[in-house]
Amino acid sequence: MELEQQVRGQRTFTVSPQPSAREERCSTPSWTGRKERRRGSNLRDQLTESERHIGRLQDTLRHEREKSMRLQSRCNQQAVELRRREQQNARLKERLGQLADGLRGRRPC
Secondary structure, eight states: OOEEEEETTTEEEEEOOOOOHHHHHHHSOHHHHHHHHHHHHHHHHHHHHHHHHHHHHHHHHHHHHHHHHHHHHHHHHHHHHHHHHHHHHHHHHHHHHHHHHHHHHHSOO
16 A cells, blocks of 8 residues: 655655565565574674683683792792891801901900
């Protein structure tokens, strides 16, 4: 069913009513359905690839965390070793100073 309308008495044009949803589905060419299925398949492929990429990123993150923990542990061990050596050096300096004082006291004037 077509309707004719006049716009300000100057032009005449034809307006077709909107097809119902059922008519639209029936009139949709079959290639559109294939196109939609292909698009859905492409989206599934993209989702699968994204999930794989996320898995790889999570593995890398886990590896980096483990590496960071090992480095932090090594750093803590080195800090403990440095403090131990500094204390040992301080004791040796004190002992050396005591020995030097003892030698100065024994010298004949």
